[in-house]
Amino acid sequence: MLKFNENGKFTVMAFGDTHMDDIFSKEGQKKYNDMLALHYAALDEFSPDLCVYMGDNCRIYNLDTPAAVADFKTRIELVTNPVRERNIPFASVFGNHCHDYGYEKEQLGVYMSLPGCIMRNDSPEDVTGFANYNEFIYSHDGKTPLFNLWFIDSNNLGEDGVSKYDFVHKDQIEWYEKRAAEIAAANGGEVMPAFLFQHIPVPEEYDLLRPAKLWETPVAARGHSSWQDEYYMLKDGVTGYLGEGPACPDVNSGQFESWKKTGDIIGACFGHDHLNDFCGEVDGIALMQTKTAGFGCYTDGCRSGVRVITFYENDLRHFETKMKHFKEFGLKAKSLGPFMRTLTDRQSINLHYAAYSAGAVAGVAAAVAGIKNLRRK
Ligand SMILES: [Fe+2]
């Protein structure tokens, strides 16, 4: 049972896309050890009551055989070791890459077999997604459910040819609304305040951004997919860091509108974007990113980090949140070269763009030279 502590607080730590797809190679071991250092330092400092893995934790290619399932279990155990060693309950949502090769039920079975894991599927079999569920936080005496946590499967790639990434489907939204109504009915007819964890962000995240002015372009982030014709900056009042265009679905399935209509969700935390860790409010609901908490995917120097969210028993519609990054823990990454270690996130991204542009220019120059040579012959 999750419950507020004696001081009336409940702290959640979110670990964004760890992408520990490769743990056992020499390079993979370095990345894994850097990830462990971050997770241990963060757990020591914040002592969370619940940890949430935001999906894309560890990609698998098949789970056809018992040996493959055992191998996946070993990997998930390794990723979750810091949390499990401390007997901290943990949850996970599925990321898009968890759906790449199927086997979601097998993956869920592995998670559910681990002591302390609360991940499961509460929605009926025919509802989209493999892990839609909710969990209450009880009063500190353990008697009364006071606050609700939602965990929603945001699926994989869009299958309609319109949206690059998939979205939370209508039947999932209907399941959420029905379940929220049941919770409210059991709560004396009062809506129960809630917070939601999901891998792929809702498109309303773009409401936290504004188009960059021409001179701001070098420090702005290009929009993703439908938004790619524009460069963006965070609006005033939005905290944290915008490192890339949020990779939201191009189709708005109405999930955010459903939250507004239902009235329970005070905030939502997303993964998927490995560089973003901004946080701001849209129509009274806080939307926040948590960037990668590992080194297994594209990162920005030593800026991997964790998000900490604290809820309060005596003020259920109020919470506090902050990010803390690898460097801020005083850690040194062994999986990154000396150059990458010194980079700030924005420098890292600008260099990436510069290298990409230089490569493109070199490619065009080589092609032109080749054509000239052919003509001479
Ligand atoms: Fe993702």
Ligand SMILES: [Fe+2]
């Ligand atoms: Fe990812």
